[in-house]
Amino acid sequence: MYEDQNSKHHELLIIGAGAAGMMAALTARDQGIDTAIIESNDRMGKKILTTGNGRCNITNESTATGTDEAVALSHKYHSNQAGFPLPVLQQFGVRQTIDFFSSLGLPLIPLEDGRMYPMSLQAASVPGVFRLALEDRNVPIYFKNKVLDVIVSTEHPRFTIKCQMETEEQVVYTSEYLFLCAGGLTAPKTGTDGSGYTLVQRLGHTLIDPVPGIVQLKLDYPHLKELSGIKFEGHAHIIVNNEVIRTEYGEILFTDYGISGPPILQLSRKAAYNLGRGESVTLSVELMPGRTEEEIVEFLETHWGIFGHRTVADSLIGIINKKLIPVLLKEAGIDQQLHLLCQDLSWKTKKIFYRIMKHWEFKVTDTNSFTNAQTTAGGIDTTELIEGTLESKLVPGLYLAGEVMDVDGDCGGYNLQWAWSSGYAAAMALADRRNGKDGC
Structure with missing residues (x-):
């Protein structure tokens, strides 16, 4: 036939x-x-x-x-x-x-x-x-x-x-x-x-x-190799010209080239078209989803108040993925102070942590190719x-x-x-x- x-x-x-x-x-x-x-x-x-x-x-x-x-x-x-x-x-x-x-x-x-x-x-x-x-x-x-x-x-x-x-x-x-x-x-x-x-x-x-479409995103970030393989549940936002144009929630996965996971795949179309127009595209992820900025500040202030005798690194165990901690310490500029106690954190450093927990931003440079895309x-x-x-x-x-x-x-x-x-x-x-x- x-x-x-x-x-x-x-x-x-x-x-x-x-x-x-x-x-x-x-x-x-x-x-x-x-x-x-x-x-x-x-x-x-x-x-x-x-x-x-x-x-x-x-x-x-x-x-x-x-x-x-x-x-x-x-x-x-x-x-x-x-x-x-x-x-x-x-x-x-x-x-x-x-x-x-x-x-x-x-x-x-x-x-x-x-x-x-x-x-x-x-x-x-x-x-x-x-x-x-x-x-x-x-x-x-x-x-x-x-x-x-x-x-x-x-x-x-x-x-x-x-x-x-x-x-x-x-x-x-x-x-x-x-x-x-x-x-x-x-x-x-x-x-x-x-x-x-x-x-x-x-x-x-x-x-x-x-x-x-429905594809992974490439990021410009110096510590991707350290983040590669880390998974967490959270919100992801695509930001163009300082405006959030779409938000998705689910399991997010860092890779050695950037970021993946169902929320990222859903956001990729917006990223691809805006990059094609020459726009600056940013991805923001939330490490403590479901909490407002004020609630994050209150939570961490209380937590660090109770465990002020612990190092900052140890205080984050059980709150976020343990593999994320070294990278967050670098973001906060205290990676050389591994024994810094919570009670000794400056307000400036605390504000960096608060920002990252709610709005950890990455520059999006591209998407993966059609070979990796689902549509x-x-x-x-x-x-x-x-x-x-x-x-x-x-x-x-x-x-x-x-x-x-x-x-x-x-x-x-x-x-x-x-x-x-x-x-x-x-x-x-x-x-x-x-x-x-x-x-x-």
Whole structure:
């Protein structure tokens, strides 16, 4: 089924057998559309295998409550056109996703923070059930086909897709409709190498500069090697032009290049775009979360008053991670005075400790690369797509789905949810168009 190159014309061709492409193909075929997929890899869903630490975080049920669940879900997404994701999510949200995978024989289970995973806790289960479902529906997948060019005609067939096979032999496919689901720039080894952007740009679309999203941050700080490996729970804030623009809470991890952990990953998009604009970006972390500055001062003054006979280093044991203490002593300028007693602390030095506990600031210099990122922020400009249908305003019959467009979600299953939702919405829009239900 998958290696047959004889049947080269289909009503709908989908470029990319990732999450969005598989969903679009299955939905379109169920609507009676002659559908095939073109994929550069030797198997489908290759990037999915790397998600969720090998477990695949399919979606997140934390927003699936109440009557405005689509609105709540839409707040987890980012785009230059803020309201763009909502009409898509209203068609296919979290509840529909859970029911859909159940219908494929893949029940989902919730783990931490509402994150939903396959019951098997194996990412391979996801492309596995899609493969079975597509085989059941006789949907061809043309593997090892690298798309070189897309040509649009005013006659039939409307789209001509030129590909090169692994053998370097070139082959041509034609279709009346085309879905581009080629992904962004994350995990290039799995095929999401940005080539989809090039194809759509050649057709006249605009690319909003992509940056790594859900990624670690690089810091300019002289003691990173000493901090590397230290974990703690706390708040993290991204600060631009002396204004906190986003705050997240959770486990924070120092590394030899900078900082990581779920809160940092959530903040990385803001950091990346502001750095790209040439802004000065600062990260602030709290070592004593949940306390005001006044409460921190009162706590430490009382603590040092009781244990004034102890050294400053010993007084901090049990309050913060022990490995942080030598670095904090350096920050306070007393690292050469290891036997300094709490009762001998100057007010100036105390104020340094108070500041660090509430607002320990670091200069952000960059993010890690797309290879380390979980998603791509940026992509094809959504103002050039029809809201709700994802059809191109510039090239009738061309639809986009998934990461290739300028929509990205927070960490926690939201980016895969966008893939399922956008793939479904595009396929249903095409089905409505064919059935004369789109008002045309």
